Each structure stands twice: as C-alpha cells, then as structure tokens.
Amino acid sequence: MSAPNARRRLNDQTAVGLLLAGPAMLGLFLFILAPFLVALALAFTNLRLGSPLPLEFVGVKQFERIFTDPDFLRALSNNLLFASTVVPLQTALALGLALLLNRGLRGTVVFRTLFFMPVVFPMSLVAVVWVLIYAPGPEGMMNGFLDLVTLGAWEPRDFLRDPMLAMPALMLLSIWQGAGFQMVILLAGLQQIPEELYEAAALDGAGRWSQFRHVTLPQLRNSLVFVVLVTSILAFRLFDQVQIMTRGGPDGATTTVIYEAVQAVFTRQQVARASAMTVVFFLLVLALTWLQRRLARQEREIG
Amino acid sequence: MKASRLGRLGSYLALTGLALLFLAPLAMMLAGSLKPNERVLVEAGTLAAFLPVGASLDNYAAVFERTDFLRFLFNSVFITGTIVAAGLIVNALAAYAFARLQWRGRDLLFNLVLALMILPFEAIAVPLFYGASILGLRDTYIVQILPFIANAFSIYLFYSFFIGLPRELEEAASLDGASTLRIFFAVIVPNSKPAFASVAILSFLTWWGSYLWPLLVTIVPEVRPLPVAIASFYTLPPLQWGDILAFGTLMVMPVLAVFLMFQRWFVRGVASSAIKG
Known part of the structure; x- marks a missing residue:
C-alpha cells in the first residue's frame, strides 16, 4: 500500500472515529464537563435567582461564608461521621456475608439473592418503609425488636426525632440497603483467589485465621479498596434518606452537605452558595479517589 | 474450601x-x-x-383511587428505559471508536472520559438545575433523560470489554469489505452480550431509583417518576400506612420479578463494576 493511501485510510478512520464517539462526547461535554466548569465559576460569584443585585465576581467570599456557617460545618461533620461509621460496618458485614457464601454450601444462590434484594429497592422507598419501622412508641417495629432482644429492658424511643439516635437510624437502613452490592463485589474477588494458595498455606501449617490474614486479605485487597471507596463516596452523597425521613433534623443532627446545597439552591435560590458547597463536595470525592488509586497502585507494585 | x-x-x-x-x-x-x-x-x-x-386488596384499590399510579409507573419505565437503551448505543459506539479505531484526538478524548468518570452527579446538579430553570425545561421528560444518556463509566466498561475481544473477528468481516458501522453491529454487538447486559443493569439500577434530580426539576405529577411519587404520597394526608405499603409493593414488584429471573446477570453486572480503578 502506498503512502497517500495509508494517509487516506487514517483520515477515513478519523472521520468514522469522530462520528462514532461524537454523540457520547457531545453529551459528556454539554451535560457533565460544561456544568462542572460552570459550577466552578459560579462558586466565585454572587448569583442568586431573581435577585436584583448585578452578577459579580466575589472571589472566595462564598467559601468564607459556608465555612463560617454552623449549618454547613455541621453537615460536613455529619457526612464524616456517617462515612467513618458506615464504611467499616458495612464493609465488615459485606465481607462476612461474602465469606459465608464462599464456603461451597448448598443453597448459596438463594442466600445471595436474598442479601442482594434490597439493592434493587429505590432508596426513597426504603426510606419511607423505614419511617414505619422507626415509628415511636412500643408499637414501632424497631422498638418492638429491641424490646425482644433486651428481654423487655428497652424503653421505646422516637428514633427519628432523637438527636442522638436519628443519625444511627439513617446509618442502619443505609447499611441494610447497600451491603448486598458490596457483598457481590467481594464474593467475585474471593472466587478469583487461586485454591493453590490455600493449599500451600495449609501445608505450611497455617490455621484458618492465619490463612484469612495472609492469603484472603492480601488477595482481596483491590476489591476491598474499591468497595471502601465507593461506600465512602456514597456517604458524602447522602441525601434521599435525609430529605424524606428527617429533613436534616432534629436540630441539624442529620443534615448533610448535599442536603444543605439543595436547600440553598432550591428553597433560597442561592445558586452561587450551592455551587460552592458542591465544589467542596467534589474536592472530597477527588481526594478519596486519589487515595484509592494510590492504594491500588501500591499493591500492584508490591504484587 | x-x-x-x-x-x-x-x-x-x-x-x-x-x-x-x-x-x-x-x-x-x-x-x-x-x-x-x-x-x-x-x-x-x-x-x-x-x-x-x-x-x-383494599389498600391496592386505594392506591389506584388516591394516586395516578400507572402514570408514575409509565414515567419511570419511559425515563429509565430511554436512558438505558439510548445509553447502550451511544456509549458502546464511542467505546468501540476508542478501543479499535485509529483517529486523531482519540487519546486526549479518552483521557477526558476517564477523568469525567469520577465526577458524581451531585457535583454538577446545581448548574444543571439552573440551566433547566432558565431554559424553561422543568417538568419535562427531556430534562430527566437527555443529560444522562452519555455516561463516562459506561464507555469505560464497554471499552474494557472490547479491548479483550480477538481482532480476528473483525478482520474477517473487514476483508469482506464491511463498513465500520456494519462490523460493529454484525460482529461486535453479538459477541459482547455480557458487556451490554452489565451496562444495562448498572445504569438501570442507577436511574430507576434516582430521586434528587426528579425532585428538583418536577412539580407536576404528570412527569414524576415512582421514587418521587412514593415520597410525596407518604406526605399526603391522611397518613394511611397500608396504602403506602401497597404503593411500595406495587412499585417494587416488576423490578423484583425481573431481578429474580435474571439474578445471575445482576450479580455479574455488579461484580463487573469493580474492574480496576
């Protein structure tokens, strides 16, 4: 094939390539990249829908404001509390389930299906159903259950209106809904561990616990890192449960960054302030993602 | 063990x-x-x-009396169905162009796709909402569908799958003089069923339960999907828990049935979301 022909072929592929990738790239530009850049820009302005003030560049004023706003700081600390509690608990539960399902027992598929079922439930439906579960008074299901397991020592509580219990209540239903998703990912990771590694470890006289520590955990590391990252990001996206069950209350005990941002833009038309909040949210997600990539890479270098 | x-x-x-x-x-x-x-x-x-x-079945009858349940169901099916179906085509075509064709700007654009993968929807919700408001697009289907068809993560999942397909499949067709588009639909698509199933299931799970965006951009029940409808039914007096639970059961039954029928595919789809980082 002569050179001009080769070049024409290359050009042809450029046209086809752009044509095939075009629709998706156009969508990503218009609906993801452009809005993101706009959010970055808006965070440095005073934009408010329907405000008579002219649009102005105000520097980092919105950030100064949100970082001195007790509600936003409360939201940020709530997200951190949610992440630092839910991530370890949910991951441990999912790992436990995956290990139980990976023992080659009969009926594994049935159990796997049951544990995964809540994942196909929309979070808003889960939230509404759990409002009933958390109903105050002895007739509430959670109160009844706790009364049963404490043999009658439990005093009925109004979970969603109790500043100490509202957040743990949201955490519990989030774990219930999400554990199945993680379990499936960890189970897939477990199934990829070569059986020979366990046989070799057993020959070396390693017991169950030692096999788990020296074979299972290191082999599962990338899956665990991924699961922890996804759950942490979900913890910072927390919104549906809060909006439906507590509206951020009582007394800000369950407010979150995204809930505050939605309040700002939706009920107070503060577009710039809400943008600043979502920029902070994005930086948190970025930091988490960076951390995950680093941890995963480390493993590749060692392994 | x-x-x-x-x-x-x-x-x-x-x-x-x-x-x-x-x-x-x-x-x-x-x-x-x-x-x-x-x-x-x-x-x-x-x-x-x-x-x-x-x-x-009184509560179920009450749901149909007190709400426009079938409308909400249609809205959810239509919105999610369109996002998933259009997304499969658009994102798979893009992934194919990235995985198999040589073209100028490819690597730059692909790196952009990888970068956009980490942007959660919430980070762009405010300007999107602002844009939808000034364009007068609130309370429409289009504002609930169009922004979500192109998806960086879907492109990445398809890309990872296409990269692993043996090139001989396409080379035979290419010698027969088939066009790129024809090769894609006649050779690539039939050999990539697991990838299509995974992407379809993952994007279905994402958008079927979507709450924040429809809550922001819809007020009228005519275009509201089920997740927002059940939350507003719950706040509709008088509070009738039987009716609410019947609404919830009706809303989850079709999905549960599909899940139970194809649960292996669901599990495989979810597991595939964890491929590398």
Missing part, C-alpha cells in the same frame, strides 16, 4: 439469622400492604407485623 460438619451448621445458622434480618422489612411491607390501614402501625412492633391477618 471444605468446612467441617459443625462449621457448616454454624454457617447455615448465621446465614439464616442474617437472611431473616434482611427479609424482615420486606416481609413487613408485603404483609402490611394487605392489612386494614389502622392495623398496620398498631401491629408493627409484634410478630403480627409479618402476618397478613384479614388480608384484602
């Missing part, structure tokens, strides 16, 4: 106990949806919560 008899028994006990805890909210929802409204809350704290004593 082989487990001892005692170990097996312990595993079954643990699995059964956990399964009961996982199932309790669902069993309560189903039983409560069949019970007279006033009994649902009263019995929620006892074992009677799981027994549909005095079962009837």
